[in-house]
Amino acid sequence: MILLPTGYTYGRLGTRQSVEAVLAAGRGEVQLEGLRGRSCWESAGQVAEIAVREQVSAGASDLTVDESGTLPVVRHRDGRAWAVELSRTELAARPPSCGAASKAVVALVAESVRPLTA
Template sequence: MAGTAAVAASWLCLEQPGPWGRDALLESHLDPGIGARLAERAATSGVRVQLIRRPGRHPDTGADVPRTVYLAHTRPGASWLRRAELTDPARLLDLDFEAFARGEHGGWGLPATEPVLLVCTNGRRDQCCALRGISLLREVGRRHEGKLWETTHTGGHRFAPTAVTLPSGYNYGRLTPHGVDAVLSAATAGKMTTAHCRGRSAFSQPAQAAELVLRENLGEHAGEALNVVSETDGEVVLRHRDGRRWNILVRGSTSPPPRPNSCGKAAVEANTWTVERIRRAPDPE
């Protein structure tokens, strides 16, 4: 699964109860005009927009009900999570999406004191996500109340149940109840767990694979310990916050046998990333 996470440094998560269609921003009880403009802003800025809803029954009780909104930035050393309540989603169109993509929140909302885990349950996009994601939330929801949300498409359906934790942006797949406990326990302590991990969304997919393999080699679980310095010709340079650096050679290929990317889809060859070499770089003078 390493190197399969969605790539986005900044996330906007809007609570929208009620049903979601395949393209949830345009096919839900959210005003489609607002959804279309949010999708356009996301496409031009690189911000990823997700709809979220509370686990369990989630009837849409009307347009004037307060909704929770999270903004998150996931780059190591600069990650944050902020939360606000609003009744009019159109207010989100006033956000400076370009600044948000750079990691600037401009004082919007209030700092969230605990991490959240968004579990994909959009059955219109993929039935496996709905069946496995909802089943997972039923098992763990009570012991993680307030930290768990259902969410729309996060990619990697074949790894259902899938989830992303904010503010770190680590994506996870094939999660179990024990896996959820471990992910949230680590995140609350400012750490991460490599078990079930697909990668950190602030990184490219080759860099995601490189970081996870290096973490395994070092036994490093501090959430903000590693960052990408550069990527050139398949080589990823990672720096530890203590100053150490590594040059990591990553190769992309397809992984047989063919398998469906999503429930009910035809089998195709899956892309995978292989770390071929890890070399400690000389310490800078």
């Protein structure tokens, strides 16, 4: 599921979870269950944002991700910021969609979320 206009994407949701995600979006919130990330960020930024959301309460438009450095930095509109350390694991190749040729897959995992001082 992709929620517009925010671009938050979800996977493996049942009917109840889908309805809850839509209702949360209507309130300007982000449901964490099934959240895959926000489509405007690259993979590392999506993982980083979710890791911060798991620790900090934030509305749908409260966080931005800066992916220009060695670590993604997630910033809250209130001035707080976090650097997120990621690990990468190569997985077996698989097709990215039905009928497509298999491609290598890299899994990203947030290892730590470190608050940055202003």
